[in-house]
Amino acid sequence: MSIVVENVNCSRKGRSILHNVSxxxxxxxxxxxxxxNGAGKTTLIRLxxxxxxxxxxxxxxxxxxxxARSVAFRRLLGLVPQENNFESELTIEQSMLCYARLYGLPEPAGQVKAICERFRIGEWRQKKPDKLSGGMKRRAMIARAMLPDPQVLLLDEPSVGLDPDMRQEIWQLLKGLQAEGKTILLTTHYMEEAEALCSRIAFLRGGQLLYTGTCADMRHWLSPQKAISxxxxxxxxxxxQLAQEVG
Known part of the structure; x- marks a missing residue:
């Protein structure tokens, strides 16, 4: 197993957010x-x-x-939040250089150049975030997360707000990372995204895990006699009113 969550409970300001999630x-x-919305997905990503x-x-x-957030843990994991968190006063390249140095990567300038070429952001790496489209920023955020070559990538709504062409580009990028053996956990409200990318899904409601399994199995579980989307x-x-985990 790459990711293991065992009987996790989480509350904030006296409000229970996650209940015995495994x-x-x-x-x-x-x-x-x-x-x-409010199911606890982003909280689980933060945990x-x-x-x-x-x-x-x-x-x-x-x-x-x-x-524990050990050095070994931080190198294992790449995080792409939903909101752009590039420093507004720095160019994309400058921000990525800071990130590379923070992780103690050897030859940070060379590593940044290589990752920019790999993710096809070299043409606009000298621009500041406010000069980039939403899709460009999302691609750059994924590239930055992959700088230390983590084994696990967490993405919170990776294609939210993107047009269909850019969404397809992000999907192809993630499929390429999976082909390299990376483990990916992503939150999404796009059902076509879940079906296009995910071998399995986990469904949270009210902080409880109701289902884990394939998309097809969830459809059949909820409607065994009639095909539903x-x-x-x-x-x-x-x-x-269902509260059952299957698959």
Whole structure:
């Protein structure tokens, strides 16, 4: 297992957000984290990345405790948040150089140049974030996260707000990373994205994990007699009374 979440509970300001969540993600797998707004998806991403600590339970990435945030753990993990967090006063290249030095990468300038070429952002790496489109910034954020060559990549809504062409580009980029053996966990509200990228999905509602399994199995589980779309299944599981984990 690449990612292991064991009986995790998390609350903030007296409000319970996650309840006894357990989840396993296989090495080299792309798993989608689905659920309505407020389900706890972003909180789980923060716990996985070590930016927050659970009240109870444990999370390990490749055997490293997420809460400890050791040097080994930080090198194992790449995080792409939903919101652009490039420094507004720096160019993309300058920001990535800072990131490379923070991770103690050898020959940081050469590594930044190589990653920019690999992710096809070389033509505009000298620009500041406010001069880039949403798709360009998202591509640059993924490139930055991959600078230390992590084994695990966490993405919070990787294609939100992007036009269909740029969304397809991001999908192809993520498929390429999976082909290299990277483990990817992503949150999404786009059902076509889940079906296009994810071998399995996990569904959260009200901080509880209701389902883990394939998209096809979830559709059949919710409607065994009649074929339904994943979007219909999402709506049913978001508002229904089911509370069962299968798959």
């Amino acid at each position: 989840l396993q993600v296989l090495a080299g797998e792309v798993m989608g984290l689905l659920g309505p 996985l990345s070590g930016l927050a600590r659970p009240d109870k339970g444990q999370i390990t990435i490749q055997g490293e405790d997420a809460a 994943l979007e219909d299944a999402f709506v049913e599981l978001s508002h229904g």
